[in-house]
Amino acid sequence: MTRTAPTRNDALWPANDADRFVSRHNGPRADEIDAMLGTLGVASIDALIEQTVPSAILDRRASGIGAAMTETEALARLRQIAGRNVVMQSMIGQGYYGTVLPPVIQRNILENPAWYTAYTPYQPEISQGRLEALLNFQTLVCDLTGLDIANASLLDEATACAEAMALAQRNAKNKATVFFVDSDTHPQTLSVLRTRAEPLGWTIRTGDPETELDPSCVFGALLSYPGSSGAVRDFRPVIEALHEKGALVAMTCDPLALVLLEAPGALGADIAIGSMQRFGVPMGFGGPHAGFMAVRDAYKRTMPGRLVGISRDSRGAPAYRLALQTREQHIRREKATSNICTAQVLLAVISSMYAVYHGPEGLRAIAGRVNRLAAILAEGLRALAVRVETCAFFDTITVQAGESAALVLDRARKVGINLRDLGDGRIGIACDETTEPAHIKALWRCFCPDEARLAALESGLEAQNTLPVSLRRQGALLTAEVFHAHRSETDLLRYMRRLSDMDLALDRTMIPLGSCTMKLNATAEMIPVTWPEFGALHPFAPPEQTRGYHELFGILEHALCAVSGYDAVSLQPNSGAQGEYAGLLAIRAYHKARGETERDVCLIPASAHGTNPASAQMVGMRVVVVGCDSSGNVDLDDLRRKIAQHEGRIAALMLTYPSTHGVYEEAVVEICDLVHEAGGQVYLDGANMNAQVGLARPGHYGADVSHFNLHKTFCIPHGGGGPGMGPIGVKAHLAPYLPGRPEAGDAHAVSAAPFGSASILPISVAYVLMMGDDGLRQATETAILNANYVAARLEGHYPVLYRGCKGRTAHECIIDLRPLKEAAGVTVDDIAKRLIDHGFHAPTVSFPVAGTFMIEPTESEGKRELDRFCDAMIAIRSEIAAIESGAIALEASPLRHAPHTTADLTDSWDRAYDRMQGVFPGGMDRVKYFAPVNRIDNAWGDRNLVCACPETTSYAEAAE
């Protein structure tokens, strides 16, 4: 049965109001809204919005998205879309492989809100579970690569290679500007490398590393191990020659191949990168997957991405937290090593659990079987007189089919198998964990449909070891206990549960992180993500198999254009920061096409998010900071001054709107005009679209390009620090410069896959369908109401910084804690940790202003939860008052001892405050959340850096 669009105004048929999603998504009930408006002293939501959003930009007209669907209707619609995708056995390879996600991990991590609704672990005391899983990930990567230190994680393999190139350039001992890339590298990787190198003035040279590389003229080289063709080569001599000339060597490798192959570190590589996709993460038409990077110890301080390390808490117990460059972009701005912020935490966790589930023996069995199937495939093809080009290989072979290539590809497709068409009669075939003997036999038949020869074939075959003797891995793998201790499903289930119980995610409390928009990630939105029709598609599958995806993209692109006022959208960027990068590249290309190559200045207000200057630097722009005035707005005089100073050189202004101070600047139209008059383009950081959807359209009030954080405004869960999606919208004049297809070598590609992390886009589509025009606007209005309500409740206790001209904040508010530091010595951290005792995740700390909290409740919280939060903040204020009055010393106060743990509950008690007050500040609660560790000493961990699980020698010996 096909469904028709809902007809809401039909007088005859009753509407299904119980299934109306908007009232599930938005937290406050009607009576709560009335009470909150009463607190604010405004008559209606409309009146509040008029006091909040400047009239110059307020535009409440419908966007043309249409009426809302119910959850049932939206899921049926997505079913229909999914049904237009065709799931085939994709043996294309090229960086993406079939894999089996163990059901226990699928349900208990990928489909479990305790994992997927968590935030990036900046508050380590409430993030010990995911930090432990990430430490396991880093350990896995270090073991596989044979290098000292690994991060967790990067966006995909291609961007990891680009980061490796930048790291090589920073650390090379020569002044060369050429980066050599093995010609046997995935084409999408090469595209992304070219994109990254060009604005920075580096040249990419490709060739055969063994014969065409002159080590004396490069700062580094990327070697593919195995190559895109499947070939496994011994690069030891090449690496040695490069090192002699002071160049760095990065190897991009396949983690499953590394189970059997000698580690890059052992071969001499300085950097190893790749994708952990085939460790249990569905191909998902390109993502999301965790990219990885491991480096020698010497480079740990310039490694991009997040690094988990072990430190200790105030009781001396071991505890995990992010090490070294935790919030690097915010501190180092345009000097940051990269702009990477949101990464791929959830996928890194899944991959690490895949390794925990299988252990080294299981991984060896999988890798061994894949290798053997590929070997048998090759043997059989040779016996059938097919020219197999690849001799030493792990799982992928390249064959020369000559004139019959098209026929072979077609026959394979008819039996449900996709192969890689390399052109010139060459075909690539990759085996993987899901390959069965039947697939191999079917492929033989595609090459040689001669029953008699096929019948005789198998008896004569003998699988050879196709890995070169010099490159077979020696020694033990994964000797840490965690990879041995949870092998039964019962044990693994409990291990994962134990870890998630240590963490606070949205399934337990509001997470009022300003600028991060931790709103509801509805279950109905999440359900399609694990449908095979979305999960099992290869990103380079032929278009007739991916019609459903293209329909999905069409809906999303239309909705994003409709709410933003832009003309075109690219779904390629895998994060907000990557969207910034793609948007700035478009601006750069636009100027260049007009012959205005001298435009290289990027104006950035002082309050900007750290990714803004970091992204500007990556496209070779010079960052010029524009000051802000005392009410948090861009200082127009300073803007005019900077524009005049850099006349003729202004490339762009990066503006966050509403500002990171949580205000709708009245002057935004004027600001855009000033930049345009100076010949520049306006990049509007759309991280705060949650304050604009349905009320204002950047493309209409003057912006040229924005990214949309789908993991903020459009309901993709944060996953503990990723995945995310940062599509960009542009006005028509920038459309020609949107990212091209990476696999085709098009210009400006920024991700390995043409549509980034395609498989999480159904989440945003479901959200848009279920909200409709009215619902989306109501969400924004409710977000604004909630923020203003929190500001109103807290303002008698904490000063609220920055408001619009009519006294209202946008969808978030900043409270100033600096006076408390001065008066009582209480730090933002003390208050953040004390909130944990009340069961809350702290708001954003010290951004954009040091010593403040930025609170963004989002529309999904109801009044009761907002009140609970405000009550906690007010209770904390009275504890601070006790310090101010001298009733208790700061060091002896519950604030300094926060968070309180079960150790505090059970140890002897000699504190200056009551134990009940310390442990149960919100009153007795039988299911209270307890942080598993006391306050963590960050600095100690950085001085004593440990970023992997300890080895357990007994497992090492047992494995020998």
Ligand SMILES: *Cc1c(COP(=O)(O)O)cnc(C)c1O
């Ligand atoms: C979140 C955010 C970003 C970066 O987005 P990521 O997806 O984390 O890369 C950029 N700017 C602002 C204002 C943000 O809040």
